[in-house]
Amino acid sequence: MKKSYLAMWAAAGLLAACSAPKSEEKATAETSAVEASNEEWTSLFDGQTFNGWSKYGGGEVGKAWKIEDGALFLDATNKAGWQTGDGGDIVTNDEFENFHFKYEWKIAPKGNSGVIFLVHESPEFKYPWLTGPEMQVLDNNGHPDAKIVSHRAGDLYDLIVSSEETVKPVGEWNQAEIIINQGKLDLFLNGVNIVSTTLWTPEWDSLVAKSKFKDMPGFGKYKKGKIALQDHGDLVYFRNLEIKKL
Structure with a gap:
């Protein structure tokens, strides 16, 4: 912050006597501001454990979710239907309201997954996507879901198509953000x-009414909730999951 009173002191002949301690004070204040800014981001994944995460619906994270080289991934070797045996969707233990969430993902060939947010975890809802909107994770060139408009990587799933496609080739890391x-x-x-909209407005209600979520009474209603990583039965990796409350 500019200190206009320094100019007044200079005019009074006091600058030489006071500039040194005030400069030190300013430097200290700026350092503290930088440290405070850095502390605003909180890691949701420590790169070594599943601390802070649980299986959606309760219990420990399924064994199909594994950790390697600082990334968590879904081992889809034991695929059971459209999900993975001993896998399941996983969610943060904490809920978030106004936030900036950033993360990286990469998907295997023909893979499908997603990041679901504002998830309300309750026995009445079997899956996270019954309440929370989803940012799609997909192999656009290999998975059949890519043939459906608003189901491609980066889309607000089944609601809003990305303004442009910026996804990297399959197997490469993508940087994503949800604000x-x-x-x-x-x-x-x-x-x-790639997507910008306003939730909980008449326009939002209209979008939902025209989507596959139209008959899901809890969808898109909650203003605070958990973040979920989806088990869609395919190999997918996530890393550098960080969040900042706004």
């Missing part, structure tokens, strides 16, 4: 704002 602040939702993929 919610007072109902304003923005999705970023590899540095580009």
Whole structure:
């Protein structure tokens, strides 16, 4: 912050006597501001354990979820139907309201997954996607879901198509961001704002009414919830999961 009173002191002949301690004070204040800014981000994954995560519906994270080289991944060797045996969707233990969430993902060939947010975990809802919107994770060139508009990587699943496709080739890491602040939702993929909308408005209700979620009474209603990583039965990796409350 500019200290205009320094100029006044200089005019009074006091600058020489006071500049040194004030400069030190300013430097200390700026350092503290930087440290505070850095402390705003909280890691949701320590790279070694599943601390802070649980299986959706309760219990420990399924054994199909594994950790390697600082990334968590779903081992889809034991596929059971459209999900994975001893896998299941996983969610944060904490709930979040206004936040900036950033993470990286990569998907295996022909893979499908997603990151679901504002999830309300309750026995009445079997899956996270019955309440929370989803940012799609997909192999656009290999998975059949990519043939459906609004089901491609980065889309707000079945609701809003990305303004442009910025997804990297299968097997490469993508940087994604989900920002919610007072109902304003923005999705970023590899540095580009690809979806922007406002939740809980008549326009939002209209979007939901035209989607596959129209008959799901809990969908898109909750203003605070958990973040989920989806088990869609395919190999998928996540790393560098960080969140900042807004």
